[in-house]
Amino acid sequence: MVAEKLDLTKSDKVYYTAKKKAEVVDLGTYPYLTISGQSAPDAERFLSAIEKLYKVAYTIKFMQKAEDLDFKIPKMEGQWWIAGGYEQQHLFESTPQDQWHWRLLMRMPISVSEGVFEAGIAAALSRDKSLDVTGVQYEVINLGECVQCLHVGSYQEEKPTIDKILSLMQEQCLKPNGYHTEIYLSDPRRTAEEKLRTIIRHPVC
Numbered sequence: 630m631v632a633e634k635l636d637l638t639k640s641d642k643v644y645y646t647a648k649k650k651a652e653v654v655d656l657g658t659y660p661y662l663t664i665s666g667q668s669a670p671d672a673e674r675f676l677s678a679i680e681k682l683y684k685v686a687y688t689i690k691f692m693q694k695a696e697d698l699d700f701k702i703p704k705m706e707g708q709w710w711i712a713g714g715y716e717q718q719h720l721f722e723s724t725p726q727d728q729w730h731w732r733l734l735m736r737m738p739i740s741v742s743e744g745v746f747e748a749g750i751a752a753a754l755s756r757d758k759s760l761d762v763t764g765v766q767y768e769v770i771n772l773g774e775c776v777q778c779l780h781v782g783s784y785q786e787e788k789p790t791i792d793k794i795l796s797l798m799q800e801q802c803l804k805p806n807g808y809h810t811e812i813y814l815s816d817p818r819r820t821a822e823e824k825l826r827t828i829i830r831h832p833v834c
Contacts, residue, residue, distance in 0.1 A: 657771070
């Protein structure tokens with residue numbers, strides 16, 4: 630009997646859903662594949678990082694499938710900041726894009742340990758020694774309390790949604806405790822710009 634494929638968007642709806650009204654959520658600790666850098670989002674370095682992340686994720690997926698632990702590739706996430714960290718977030722939009730710092734993340738099922746990750750990297754390189762997966766890491770991250778809101782539309786028009794988050798933070802006397810995070814629920818290659826759905830999430834304390 631073939632085991633059912635795990636889909637995190639269905640098994641953890643708290644993590645992968647948000648309302649159009651800003652709200653406080655309490656999240657847990659999760660394993661991720663990550664890769665970090667500094668560049669504009671349309672730069673070759675950024676696009677290459679996305680490719681690396683997916684290559685490792687698919688390698689791990691097929692390894693897990695062989696163990697009857699198959700899963701659907703999760704939604705990609707991005708964290709964005711500038712020099713000075715999240716305390717300088719108000720200057721982000723006015724900062725040249727080539728100075729933007731980012732970390733791309735892809736949440737993994739709990740069955741994916743650091744050992745599974747290392748085996749996945751080794752397996753990928755054994756098949757193709759020229760494969761470049763430099764910079765992809767395995768991290769376990771505790772999110773804790775966050776303020777989030779669903780943004781519908783262009784990535785360039787997120788300000789009203791972010792303002793909702795900042796307003797709720799001010800009302801509840803919450804302070805930033807992590808980087809501006811976006812979970813990309815829609816595929817921009819297949820979705821009209823005005824219909825893109827993105828969860829914007831700010832860790833707080």
